[in-house]
Amino acid sequence: MSSPSKILQIRVPCSSSNIGPGFDVLGVTLSLYLTLTVKILPKHSNLPNFNEHIVLAYSGEGSSHVPLSINQNLITKTALFVLASHNINGFPSPMIININNEIPFGRGLGSSGAAVVAGVILGDIAGDLKLTKDRLLDHCLMIERHPDNVTAALMGGFVASYLRELDSKDIEAPAIPHSETLEDGITANEQAVKQKELTVPNGIGHYIRLKWAKEIKAITIIPQFEVATATARSVLPNTYERQDVVFNLQRLAVLTTALSQSPPDADLIFQAMQDKIHQPYRMELIPGLSEILSSVNPKTVPGFLGICLSGAGPTILALAVNNFDLIADRITEVLKRKKDTQVIVKTLDIVDEGAQVIELTESS
Ligand SMILES: Nc1ncnc2c1ncn2[C@@H]1O[C@H](COP(=O)(O)OP(=O)(O)OP(=O)(O)O)[C@@H](O)[C@H]1O
Numbered sequence: 001m002s003s004p005s006k007i008l009q010i011r012v013p014c015s016s017s018n019i020g021p022g023f024d025v026l027g028v029t030l031s032l033y034l035t036l037t038v039k040i041l042p043k044h045s046n047l048p049n050f051n052e053h054i055v056l057a058y059s060g061e062g063s064s065h066v067p068l069s070i071n072q073n074l075i076t077k078t079a080l081f082v083l084a085s086h087n088i089n090g091f092p093s094p095m096i097i098n099i100n101n102e103i104p105f106g107r108g109l110g111s112s113g114a115a116v117v118a119g120v121i122l123g124d125i126a127g128d129l130k131l132t133k134d135r136l137l138d139h140c141l142m143i144e145r146h147p148d149n150v151t152a153a154l155m156g157g158f159v160a161s162y163l164r165e166l167d168s169k170d171i172e173a174p175a176i177p178h179s180e181t182l183e184d185g186i187t188a189n190e191q192a193v194k195q196k197e198l199t200v201p202n203g204i205g206h207y208i209r210l211k212w213a214k215e216i217k218a219i220t221i222i223p224q225f226e227v228a229t230a231t232a233r234s235v236l237p238n239t240y241e242r243q244d245v246v247f248n249l250q251r252l253a254v255l256t257t258a259l260s261q262s263p264p265d266a267d268l269i270f271q272a273m274q275d276k277i278h279q280p281y282r283m284e285l286i287p288g289l290s291e292i293l294s295s296v297n298p299k300t301v302p303g304f305l306g307i308c309l310s311g312a313g314p315t316i317l318a319l320a321v322n323n324f325d326l327i328a329d330r331i332t333e334v335l336k337r338k339k340d341t342q343v344i345v346k347t348l349d350i351v352d353e354g355a356q357v358i359e360l361t362e363s364s
């Protein structure tokens with residue numbers, strides 16, 4: 001008797017991180033999703049592609065260039081890493097995985113974070129590991145070393161997080177697929193077989209969910225060009241002046257509470273969303289960023305609260321309680337003047353739910 005096949009859906013929201021001063025600290029989940037529909041087949045099933053026992057189909061954002069080989073795709077590569085770290089060599093059962101992605105790549109909306117979270121959950125399900133949410137987070141944080149996007153995508157809502165300091169031997173194992181340098185030749189699976197053991201430390205990530213005032217919406221102004229996170233991190237300095245660090249710490253502490261208050265205090269939020277740690281250095285990658293960030297002001301546009309680079313950019317995140325179209329038009333106009341690019345505007349809700357697994361059907 002074969003075991004019945006199972007159909008599950010893994011749904012992970014996109015996220016905007018930093019929110020100005022909270023570089024590598026703050027993340028908030030927004031209403032665009034990466035969805036995997038996973039059919040786990042009985043072990044002896046024949047699949048249409050007889051050479052592989054995993055069939056990957058992909059639609060939506062990134063579909064023209066995302067790799068569909070399981071050793072190269074960030075989602076399946078992450079799942080293989082999770083399995084390998086539990087001494088499971090490869091996917092134990094045949095699967096048909098349909099991926100639908102609404103999150104644009106390389107725009108600062110946490111596409112890689114969502115892919116890593118989806119991959120960790122896929123590995124957990126495929127290996128029947130039953131990992132706790134905190135343990136899922138540990139695995140995510142081995143792959144994406146800044147916690148802001150993955151923690152928000154997994155836990156949902158407005159989240160602040162930090163990483164425990166780890167020994168370099170724990171984080172430098174060559175078997176770890178880093179989300180920003182996917183080109184590495186050896187697969188997690190091959191490496192794990194060589195290493196035999198690959199242990200993911202416990203309790204890497206620590207987080208707290210913060211309150212977000214329900215009337216505050218996120219306007220995302222998404223230019224149609226990509227900035228890879230690795231590039232946007234490579235332009236940052238290794239050391240900072242004390243006054244710049246203090247500037248951000250002061251604003252970060254105020255911002256976390258300011259965004260929870262109803263009605264929101266626009267002047268307080270606008271000032272508290274200023275940053276001196278990452279945005280000034282990323283101006284060379286996003287033409288006109290300085291002008292864009294000063295193109296709207298709560299004194300001239302009622303309902304507008306604040307503006308920043310979303311994640312590593314190039315998307316601009318504007319927070320507001322109304323006048324969404326007017327705010328988006330102002331920012332788009334400056335952006336287009338500075339660079340000849342198409343721009344897509346989406347006004348998104350803040351979503352409370354992080355990654356979810358939904359069991360769809362079960363058939364023999
Ligand atoms: N759904 C997906 N499936 C497979 N790979 C993905 C998926 N989403 C993202 N990736 C990989 O992640 C890369 C984008 O990651 P990157 O960190 O540069 O940008 P981002 O995550 O969109 O932005 P940010 O981290 O600033 O929010 C893509 O080029 C692709 O290699």
Ligand SMILES: N[C@@H](CCO)C(=O)O
Pocket residue numbers: 017018023024025110146148149229232233278311312
């Ligand atoms: N905090 C990260 C987010 C990008 O994923 C950065 O700004 O580089």
